[in-house]
Amino acid sequence: MTEKLQSAFKKLTGKGKLSESDVKEAMRDVRMALLEADVNYAVVKEFVNKVTEKAIGQGVLESLTPGQQVIKIVNEQLIELMGSSQSKIKWASAPPTVIMMVGLQGSGKTTTSAKLAGYLAKQGKNPLLVACDIYRPAAVKQLQIVGQKVNIPVFSLEGANPVAISQQALEYAKKHSNDVVILDTAGRLHIDDEMMQELEDIKSSVHPDEILLVVDAMTGQDAVNVAKNFNERLAIDGVVLTKLDGDTRGGAALSVKAVTGKPIKFVGMGEKLDDLEPFHPDRIASRILG
Numbered sequence: 400m401t402e403k404l405q406s407a408f409k410k411l412t413g414k415g416k417l418s419e420s421d422v423k424e425a426m427r428d429v430r431m432a433l434l435e436a437d438v439n440y441a442v443v444k445e446f447v448n449k450v451t452e453k454a455i456g457q458g459v460l461e462s463l464t465p466g467q468q469v470i471k472i473v474n475e476q477l478i479e480l481m482g483s484s485q486s487k488i489k490w491a492s493a494p495p496t497v498i499m500m501v502g503l504q505g506s507g508k509t510t511t512s513a514k515l516a517g518y519l520a521k522q523g524k525n526p527l528l529v530a531c532d533i534y535r536p537a538a539v540k541q542l543q544i545v546g547q548k549v550n551i552p553v554f555s556l557e558g559a560n561p562v563a564i565s566q567q568a569l570e571y572a573k574k575h576s577n578d579v580v581i582l583d584t585a586g587r588l589h590i591d592d593e594m595m596q597e598l599e600d601i602k603s604s605v606h607p608d609e610i611l612l613v614v615d616a617m618t619g620q621d622a623v624n625v626a627k628n629f630n631e632r633l634a635i636d637g638v639v640l641t642k643l644d645g646d647t648r649g650g651a652a653l654s655v656k657a658v659t660g661k662p663i664k665f666v667g668m669g670e671k672l673d674d675l676e677p678f679h680p681d682r683i684a685s686r687i688l689g
């Protein structure tokens with residue numbers, strides 16, 4: 400995408416004066432670059448319309464450096480598309496803050512739960528990880544392993560259902576002064592009613608302060624559709640976009656906010672447990688523009 404955009408911009412900056420049709424031609428290239436990057440079609444359409452409108456109006460074409468001005472507009476619109484500023488975690492007024500992690504199996508939910516716990520511990524928090532996936536014994540074991548690696552305690556309860564586990568974990572956290580409780584819920588390979596029902600039950604029983612949906616950036620538009628579905632059912636607070644290190648296209652990063660209305664809060668940048676970063680729309684925009 401970066402290469403394609405750069406070649407579109409070269410055409411603009413190569414000319415001294417720009418006409419409306421120069422801008423429109425460049426926007427056709429931008430449109431292609433975004434579609435090839437797997438950005439949602441409706442998002443691309445609105446994006447290109449907005450940039451064109453701004454570039455043709457506002458005296459841009461009469462300015463001394465019209466090409467640069469158009470690139471600046473593209474940059475600003477990319478940032479706006481992703482949410483303008485960095486979206487932070489919503490803290491509970493009285494601890495513990497409950498963060499409920501949801502997502503499909505394989506998206507990186509368990510890894511991200513541990514990454515987030517480690518990240519928050521570095522900021523002085525005292526998190527507790529909670530194993531709510533009772534269907535796969537391996538999932539509990541996996542959380543214990545990654546929890547140990549980041550030095551965060553893991554709460555699990557054999558034979559109990561996820562609602563009871565979450566409730567008891569909260570009690571445990573209060574007793575042990577854990578100010579953040581991170582619930583690693585069960586995922587499935589596909590969205591199904593039973594999974595959603597279970598997540599709704601947990602939500603209505605523990606009232607999480609933050610529901611974070613974990614999606615795999617490498618699945619492109621599928622990630623965005625998953626986010627749309629989860630948001631409609633659960634009213635999520637934000638998204639963690641994992642495997643951005645392996646995503647060469649960037650379509651999910653650009654579409655999630657516009658399609659769901661919910662911001663990306665963190666990105667996963669690798670398999671290591673410290674490969675988690677807050678999502679900065681401006682940095683991603685500069686990376687895309689090269």
Ligand code: GDP
Binds near residue numbers: 505507
């Ligand atoms: P879950 O089924 O959703 O709990 O997914 P896991 O946490 O087990 O992760 C699935 C796979 O994705 C594992 O091999 C993780 O190491 C890998 N993974 C998770 N996050 C990232 C990331 O940000 N980058 C890369 N490259 N791999 C990741």
